[in-house]
Amino acid sequence: MRRVFLAKLLGLPTICNDGSFLFLKFVSECAGNEGREYVLRRILRRGVRYGREVLKAPEGFFNGLVDIVVEVMGDVFPELKKNQAKIKEIIAEEETSFSRTLVKGIEKFKKAAAEVKDGVLGAQDAFILWDTFGFPIDLTELMAEEMGLKVDKEGFNRTMEEAREKARGARGKAGGKALVMEAEATSHLQKLGVLPTDDKPKYTWHKDPTVIVKAIFTSTGFEESTADEDVGIVLDATSFYAEQGGQIYDTGVLEGPSGSFEVREAQIYAGYVLHIGSMTSDGKISVGDKVTSKVDYARRAVVAPNHTCTHLLNYALKEILGDHIDQKGSLVAPDKLRFDFSHGKPIDAKDLGKIEDIVSQQIRDGMTVYAKEASLAEAKRIMGLRAVFGEVYPDPVRVVAIGKPVDDLLADPENPNWAKMSTEFCGGTHLSNTKEAEAFALVSEEGIAKGVRRVTALTMGAAKEAIHQSELFSAQIDEASKLQGPALEKEVAHLKNILETVVIPAAKKAEFRARLGELQERIKKAQKAAAGSNLQTALNGAVASADAAVAQNQPFCVLRIDVGLDTNAVREAVTLVMDKHKALAVMIFSVDEQKNKVLVYAGVPDSAAKRGLVVLDWLRASLAPINGKGGGGKNGLAQGQGGNAAGIGEALTVAKTFATKVFGN
Known part of the structure; x- marks a missing residue:
């Protein structure tokens, strides 16, 4: 059984050994839905299905063979050893992903195959297996062959094209061009x-x-x-x-x-x-x-910095993240640049900062931007040249090099120094020197598809403004850190809201989230300490007042103990008093001056209730002067809260008067 899978894995390097990628190194970031990437995904899925359906292997078996492949081929392809853990992680992810739909897909295939009458599995069934369950067409053909069937491949291809046309039409209606020359x-x-x-x-x-x-x-x-x-x-x-x-x-x-x-x-x-x-x-x-x-050259002048910096960004991504970075798409507009690329996980803040620093440094270095047409064959030999895989380039092709004349690169194409600069095939319009971009800010990073990330960046004045805003925000956090208590809590909440929308470098945004997180931890610790202090204050004050009331033969005790809106502290104080003095009714008020609120908690034992003191009636009457509402009543306990701290004196008086009238003394 293992030999079947090893044959698949050992044979795969040949399909990607084009001088820039080796199979498993390539898989470590780039199994995807197009071109050679999809070839890899197809082979992986065929292997997963064969293991599960034919050999009854458990999930995870396929990626478990990576160690054996690395052992056999690692000396020939050292990249395998270097990326061994990553390779296992990505293949395991692919295996898990496909396994989610594999069983249902097999059931769908068997049902469709059982209904075949002419020996040919229909195009629509094959399309559903591909579109819904992720079955590559060659996998469907293989499964059909095992059952003595064929697949309507031509019909499948037509259905695929119809689906693509429908998708293109939908995009056109959503925001397409008014005039298109077909x-x-x-x-x-x-x-x-x-x-x-x-x-x-x-x-x-x-x-x-x-x-x-x-x-x-x-x-x-x-x-x-x-x-x-x-x-x-x-x-x-x-x-x-x-x-x-x-x-x-x-x-x-x-x-x-x-x-x-x-x-x-x-x-x-x-x-x-x-x-x-x-x-x-x-x-x-x-x-x-x-x-x-x-x-409109003024408009082009704000587009060009974004295009030139897209090239610098492409280079920086490869420098920091590795050679697996492959362009998947881009947008160069007047207000921003956007770059999509192959990468299997989010970029951490530290690496985002490094990427931004590389581009910014190349802007400060004032590097000349060179462009020249060259023979496609000769240009492809240039060390470190970046091109979009699958793109068909003209011959001759336009080469854009930043920092060195294209003629120098063509004269010595295998010079390793060329890998330390940005060189691309490009027909776009660019700056003449990187310093014209003025500044660079990488403002966001996100995933847009499996194995594909997207970064968005700004240049010139927009980048400077983003950097300036980050400096202002940093100063705001510095000021917030000097605050204490509710003031700190309020300011941190305010800054968190601002951080969600402010346009600043992504690395800085991550840093600020961490700094605000530290302040939140400080708030939590302070709240925990305050809660302990509040509880002790409430317990001590309540017991002292209750003891005094009992000593004077009073059937109730009304007091004010300011511990903010700490419901737990006030409730525990009321409970403690009722446990200690079984016949004593108690009501505690706690004022939060900053929030202009008053917390009220009342406890009435059975003996007091039998004498006519209804806890909810007592509470509601006492809440009226502070514009409050309350509820409860179970087990003789009720609580409420008011929004008029200025009425606390009257509320205390009402509470005492109400209880006095009930008890008649």
Whole structure:
């Protein structure tokens, strides 16, 4: 049995040995839902199912084989020994995750297989097994083969594509673009002889080139001139950056001979840049017109720092967390940058601080940002180069290097020093020097999918403001730490509320949570100590007053002992008096001046009740001057609370008068 699993595990390194990852090292962070990551997940799930269904192995068996694999292959692949614990943890997590749906999935498969009449398991059943129970299609095919069945693979693929199209349609309705050039539209342009847009001018800032309108696209097709509605204009060349690679599009204006066209977004379809917007005047723009391409460079100037710092962040993540970091997505907008990457657990505050420090230091260092096109094959040889797995890059490809000229990297691609800097394939617009970013603040870190984390960061003025706010908040905690008692308790609660919404570096936010936690512990200790002191004060005061009342042959005792709103202390005092003096009725008032509240607790023994003193009546009458309410009555005990501390004198008088009238003395 073990040989079956070992064969699977020992054979897996070959599928990922591409010079950058080894299988089990790769599994340690990246079993996922796409590309080679999904290949790994498929193999893992096939192994788990085989162990549970065929060999009747207990849950956890599969990850238990990692030690044997490391023992056999560790000398050849030292990364296995280095990541052994992590590998076991991730495979165990995968095994546990799949096991949750495995049994029900097998039941679903058996039920569907029993209903097959033509020897072919239906596409919909296979899709449900994949979508609901996590069964890879090849696992379903294997199980079907074991029962002498086939799977409608073509139908499954169609169903998958229909599901994807439905999802894309839903996204489009939720917030999609108004104008989208599908394949039919771009094919039409090709047939007309319209060449793809030359967008190289986008890399030259602060220039307004004159370009020619080649086509005008509307919601109903192509037109010769702009209309009253939103349209998309295709130019022979453009200085506008079209949204791609995570970077937001440029905005601006196209100045024509008969009017201005506001470009609100730019998208690219099959090489054609579509400038989407509308006329800002009564004029029009027509096919063949010469227009001036005017990008809003002020807006681009706040986007570029976020893109350049995304590269610095990608490098810093790898430096601190390890080589397994793989980009999963990004957003480069005017107000922030967002980066998604492969990592199996939350990043602790210490590492978040280190990552932020690396980026901030590279900004302070004023590193030149270089960009140049190079042969794809040559560029791939550069040590430490970062690329998005699965992305198809053009040849030649644009290389962006921060700190060293691209020519230097190409001249000596295997130089280990290149791994100590940021180098990526990128077609975006960037700063010329990192110092232009001014500042960097990593403001949040979260999980968005299994094995995928997301960080959000700010640059320039927004980053400076976040850092400034963190300094102000730190000073507020310092001031709060000087407080005591209720004042400290109130301020800590206030600061906790602020901390939930304030935009500050994530590492600092974690630090502040810890500091506020320490203050809360201080509050708890103080409350515990106060409770002990309150109890002793209440007991001593109550017994002394009760003893005096009994000595004077009084049937009741009304007193004030200020221990705040410590219900436990007052209740214990009343109980102690009733235990010691069986015939004595007692009522204790405790005032909290800061909260403007009064706590009242009353106890009436059976002998006093028989004489007509009803504990609830006595309590309610006494609560009236302090605007209070109360309840109880069981076992002769009742309690209440009022919100008018100024009425305490009258309340004491009412309590004594009420009892005196009942007892008639």
